[in-house]
Amino acid sequence: MSGLCREVITLQLGHYSNFVGTHWWNLQDASLSYDPETPQGEIQSDVVFREGQTLGGHVTYTPRLIAMDLKGSLRTLRQEGSLYDAGKDTSAVTWEGSLMMHKESPPAKNSFLEDLDKLDKGDILAEADFSSSSQPQCSAAGSVSVDTVNSRLAQVQKGYRLEGSVKVWSDFLRIHLHPRTISVIHQYNHDGEAHRLEAFGQGEALLQGSVLEELEDKLHFFVEECDYLQGFQVLCDLADGFAGLGSKVTEMLQDTYGGRGILTWGLAPVSHRNSTPMKDLYHLLNCTLGTVHLTNHSSFFCPLTLRGGLGRRPSSPTAFPYLNYDPSLWYHCSSVLALALDALTVPYRLRNNSVPMWQVADTLAVSGRKVVAAYGAVPFPMMHGSSLPDALSACTDALPWKPLSACSEPGDGRCYGQWAMLKGFEGQRLISSLAPGIKPPTPLHSLHSGEDVLASYIRSFYPTAPLALQMVSTPSKLTPPFPQIFSQSLDAQGFLQSQAPPPGLPASAVSSLPVLTSLQSGPALGTWLSELHRGASTFDIRRVAPSFLSQGPEMGDYQEALEQLRLLARCYRDDSGGT
């Protein structure tokens, strides 16, 4: 079974999902190796990437991805991409009458995209950037094919500082996409005042006619070539109308490809630009309905957000001890979520001993508890040169991870199931290397495998919960344009430095990062769902937001969805003795 490549198709629905997705694909791309000599990595990239061929016969390697967004959200990116562009002149207009040209002035490209264009054309980046790397260039002359965009970008290690210039996700998209990947919804505008996709019902109504047909065609293209399709990972915006679209899309997937895994990640940004109380209310309603419907149609549903909560007045965004990110910037928040997602999706992407999606889902989503919560330690705090037991015993009081689903941990050790992933301990020891005679400082130091160490550590917090573990030594590789949002105390490999670098010296860029994540199903989610239910049911929607239901759903359906949410919350009630 392990030799098979179980393909996964990714769907990104909505602008924020595409932000997270773009970071995620950049991370995947960074860890690709085009050199046949290097040993194959632990992650099988063929699961999410496909090999193709252009009309010109060039081999391509592009994501199995369908990304949906609204009109006007692409800016510099062409819907078709430029990979399959035949390069012929497009002026062959066969019309004997007059021709009127309406040309939009091309949006300014940021410094990163400009460099990317240069690399595509085969230019070498400006000499100044290469001050230190001119000699590896010469030595690599024999194997030009290995010298990829990645390696060159890695060599440049230029601080792009895109914080100010990233407006849409294509502004930091490093990879080429397949022409069938991007689907633009023309009915709604990405920007501006009129025709915004703001209500759940609008999104639900979208999936018909040409939009549905286009999606079916795109899905068919990617699905048909898969020999052992294991399922779909759906990234869907929760706060706007895409929640409705996502619920219809997952419903369609469930109907058409029953038996496959459908893992849905509901994404919500920390904040929206120019929000008003009314819009906040809409976001809350969308999140609520989205949670109910996406859960219904997925193998499991996991909300992912750095917001303090999905309610209208959330507490402050999740803070990580070694990150200084700006919660108002989508570019920053989405990068943190992408890092976590890179670890969370590890189980079904492994080359050996991979666990198919449906098994991940079956393990976590038992007896109707299909909502799971994610937690992540981004980065996992580990001293450079120390061992896993050392790192874990430094945090015996509290788990190192923070909530990624706005669902705080109960702390009472009750949990129905847990799946932990540690990624990126490369170069560190998994077990303590104490000499035999010496008494280990903690029980963790006496265990003989990394899995045992981590399992035993997590069991000290969750003594009874079933636990599955996955450990991957390669870290998430960070290359530009990943934002440098890291604290000074991390070294280039993302490990803690024993002493802080002398002030004044520029901190070296972090180029990889260890991450520990966990997916949990526990009573805390019951509380979380109840709060969501309370948030939506405290007011009369007909009075407060009458136009929300103007495009459907019907009042009855809305109330039924709330009722479903209430029942869903009850599934998580811990009846084990009532203690």
Next chain:
Amino acid sequence: MAAVKALNPKAEVARAQAALAVNISAARGLQDVLRSNLGPKGTMKMLVSGAGDIKLTKDGNVLLHEMQIQHPTASLIAKVATAQDDITGDGTTSNVLIIGELLKQADLYVSEGLHPRIIAEGFEAAKDKALAVLEEVKVTREMDRETLINVARTSLRTKVHTELADLLTEAVVDAVLAIAKPNEPIDLYMVEIMEMKHKTDCDTQLIRGLVLDHGARHPDMKKRVEDAYVLTCNVSLEYEKTEVNSGFFYKSAEEREKLVAAERKFIEDRVQKIIALKNKVCPNGEKGFVVINQKGIDPFSLDALAKEGIVALRRAKRRNMERLTLACGGIAMNSVDDLTLECLGHAGLVYEHTLGEEKYTFIEKCGNPRSVTLLVKGPNKHTLTQIKDAVRDGLRAVKNAIEDGSVVSGAGAFEVAVADALVKHKPNVKGRAQLGVQAFADALLVIPKVLAQNSGYDPQETLLKLQTEYKESGQLVGVDLSTGEPMVAGEAGVWDNYSVKKQLLHSCTVIASNILLVDEIMRAGMSSLRG
């Protein structure tokens, strides 16, 4: 001060004349964008996005969808116009032009103090009369191929260049005639439109059968099969997840292997049943056998089928399953338990065509195909899109003509006739509403005027010639766009859809009246949340 100001100081309000001015300017703005599109001599528009995506079109409907319209009134008109396209498949540009012109004419009277309500009443009266005229002048006849070709050509020549239009005309008419059944509504869904980035636009053709955009996934399967049985089915031929696989139900590795093997056997049995059928129906192997499955087929099953010389396609689109049985005959099977010869369809030729990474499977030479494919070819994406849009409209035009059972003279002839009838009808209308009727008559004339203008003739001069000719001959005369002289539209073969004209009269009147009667525009709170 408007009352709403007291409640919401931020509210923006425009009243009476100002409100009308805002609305009319929006309608005229939209009209200005689209007026150069009208007719076969209109301007082709090339839209280039900032990133370099190209859209090439002359179709008002496509243009309205592409534009990011921010003005609420303009957006309202655009919605009505595109609704026109949804209902009838044509007439978007005319719709926008007439609405704009109705408002322009109305504005003349309103500025002289006439109440908009009176004009709206006049519009209503005029519309009823116009519909009566439509019933009079429509030509009811048997929809033979020639008439249909005329209708389709009239529509298509306004979308693409002449050579291609004539090619598409034949294709769409034959496509509709192939799928049409007497006394049943035509289901255009049975015409598959498949695009292929290949050769030039004039290689677009009608395939009397189906083209699927995927191929067999096994290197040993034949690329070309003649005289083949076609089995259409919806049966999983791949090893899928089941309960036993999902983790907790087995105790040891061997037990798991055993269950997996049993599971595998289950799928193999299905494959064997298909192979058995193949051996039964073509014992000597002189006939081909093609399996088209809606569900997946995994490499093991493909291998087994390939060994028996069966060509198998997996994951056919759901919408193609129905078309397949209509094209080749047979029944779509949901199980392989009782396969018989009757379940099979037949195709004279099945072959594969590979373009880069894309494969196409042609299923041709079917006995009596009730489903056909229009294979759109072109060198680049925007050409393909343009042809696809045109083909859709062409198909709709033919369908409308068959279902209406009647056609109306085009080239502006109908509008001239209605305008003339309305002027004669005016005295029968009471009071000042006459002015509304006059406005309506004048507004309709925008169609022949713009047609002439787009072809480079003087609009007034051409219109006068038309009106004189119409009065003298009593025949329905339209503009001959190659000379600028009047011509009898019917004889020249310029026919429009009856249903398009009818819909046009209805929707233009309603929307123009509605906009006229707006006397206050308020903007308060979330404008964007109106659906």
